[in-house]
Amino acid sequence: MKLIFFNFLFLFSLAATAENIVNATRVWPAPDYTRVTIESSSAISNDQMMLQNPERIVVDLKDIELNDALKQLSSQVNRLDPNIKKIRVAQFNPKVTRLVIDLKALASVKIFSLKPFKEYKHRLVIDVYPKEKDELANLLKQLEQKDNTQQSNKSIIPEKNRSTIVAIDAGHGGEDSGARGAKGTYEKVITLQISKKLKKIIDKEPFMQAVLIRTGDYYVPLAKRVSKARKIKADIFISIHADAFKKRKVRGSSVFALSEKGATSAFAKFLANNANEADLIGGVSIDDKEPILARTLLDLSQSATINDSLKLGNHVLKEIKTVNKLHKKYVEQAGFAVLKAPDIPSILIETAFISNRKEEANLKSAAFQQKLSLSILKGIKKYIKNGSSIAFYTEYE
Numbered sequence: 315m316k317l318i319f320f321n322f323l324f325l326f327s328l329a330a331t332a333e334n335i336v337n338a339t340r341v342w343p344a345p346d347y348t349r350v351t352i353e354s355s356s357a358i359s360n361d362q363m364m365l366q367n368p369e370r371i372v373v374d375l376k377d378i379e380l381n382d383a384l385k386q387l388s389s390q391v392n393r394l395d396p397n398i399k400k401i402r403v404a405q406f407n408p409k410v411t412r413l414v415i416d417l418k419a420l421a422s423v424k425i426f427s428l429k430p431f432k433e434y435k436h437r438l439v440i441d442v443y444p445k446e447k448d449e450l451a452n453l454l455k456q457l458e459q460k461d462n463t464q465q466s467n468k469s470i471i472p473e474k475n476r477s478t479i480v481a482i483d484a485g486h487g488g489e490d491s492g493a494r495g496a497k498g499t500y501e502k503v504i505t506l507q508i509s510k511k512l513k514k515i516i517d518k519e520p521f522m523q524a525v526l527i528r529t530g531d532y533y534v535p536l537a538k539r540v541s542k543a544r545k546i547k548a549d550i551f552i553s554i555h556a557d558a559f560k561k562r563k564v565r566g567s568s569v570f571a572l573s574e575k576g577a578t579s580a581f582a583k584f585l586a587n588n589a590n591e592a593d594l595i596g597g598v599s600i601d602d603k604e605p606i607l608a609r610t611l612l613d614l615s616q617s618a619t620i621n622d623s624l625k626l627g628n629h630v631l632k633e634i635k636t637v638n639k640l641h642k643k644y645v646e647q648a649g650f651a652v653l654k655a656p657d658i659p660s661i662l663i664e665t666a667f668i669s670n671r672k673e674e675a676n677l678k679s680a681a682f683q684q685k686l687s688l689s690i691l692k693g694i695k696k697y698i699k700n701g702s703s704i705a706f707y708t709e710y711e
Contacts, residue, residue, distance in 0.1 A: 533596035
């Protein structure tokens with residue numbers, strides 16, 4: 315009898331241990347889509363259906379009990395979210411928790427699971443895309459805003475002297491917070507702040523316009539960052555980051571270009587590997603990969619583009635050193651996925667070490683961010699004037 319009782323307790327404890335619990339929920343609104351993330355101790359099996367009149371998505375979470383983390387979904391929806399009106403959560407039956415996502419317009423949904431990675435457990439990701447999705451229109455709006463402020467100058471600007479378009483990529487975002495400073499500063503926050511400042515000062519320049527690849531706190535897959543820059547026919551691509559290293563004393567700014575042959579140092583390889591893990595952290599469906607460009611196109615243009623990237627990087631590095639100590643005095647190279655546009659000079663700027671207490675404080679400073687942004691602009695302008703192979707910039711001052 316005692317043995318039977320012991321076995322019952324053992325099986326009961328196993329059942330309790332195996333229970334799948336939702337630990338956290340998050341909602342990330344973005345111009346192109348809205349992401350709902352449900353993090354749990356084990357993978358969540360689910361059913362879903364689309365319903366109309368009104369438009370809504372129903373997702374049934376199997377073997378999931380309604381708890382406080384799930385109840386918080388309702389309050390996480392931003393009223394300015396372009397896609398989701400509200401989220402309702404309820405215990406549909408003892409073995410199913412139901413999510414009803416009320417939509418603002420016709421939409422499509424993509425639901426996929428992510429395995430545990432670094433600090434994250436299992437994640438169920440629900441991406442809501444508007445049916446009339448126009449990614450290019452969202453990007454062009456940024457260009458139109460500057461055009462509207464310069465209508466009076468258009469008559470005296472020769473047609474061939476179109477503006478230099480600079481794509482500014484704020485690293486990380488959304489699920490991917492990037493590195494974290496000693497005092498808890500998130501890299502994704504710093505990179506967006508600097509990117510916005512850089513865009514603002516670039517847009518004040520004649521014959522220059524900037525477009526932010528990421529405008530808020532959401533994740534953009536690495537390949538999508540490249541494709542966005544190419545869709546707007548960007549002339550320059552700048553990716554903004556902030557290093558972290560296990561040794562807190564390490565400090566300094568760095569500039570990187572793409573390498574066809576391998577990293578120029580172990581540290582460059584380390585940073586590239588970290589940066590390239592972003593899709594695993596940020597969350598990308600296996601069918602979200604951009605089509606691979608023809609190998610011949612890559613072979614014919616990549617070497618020339620890397621050469622231009624190195625020229626751009628050198629000009630920017632020389633200006634950054636007037637603002638902050640350099641980690642390396644030359645442009646390093648590694649296989650950064652975000653720098654792989656075959657036809658756009660592209661550099662990645664590690665603005666400073668967020669893991670260094672002094673540099674973390676600098677990165678949080680609006681004054682430092684402004685100085686850094688101005689130095690990047692100066693480097694870009696010197697590249698355009700002296701180093702660019704693009705013919706129509708010869709008349710730039």
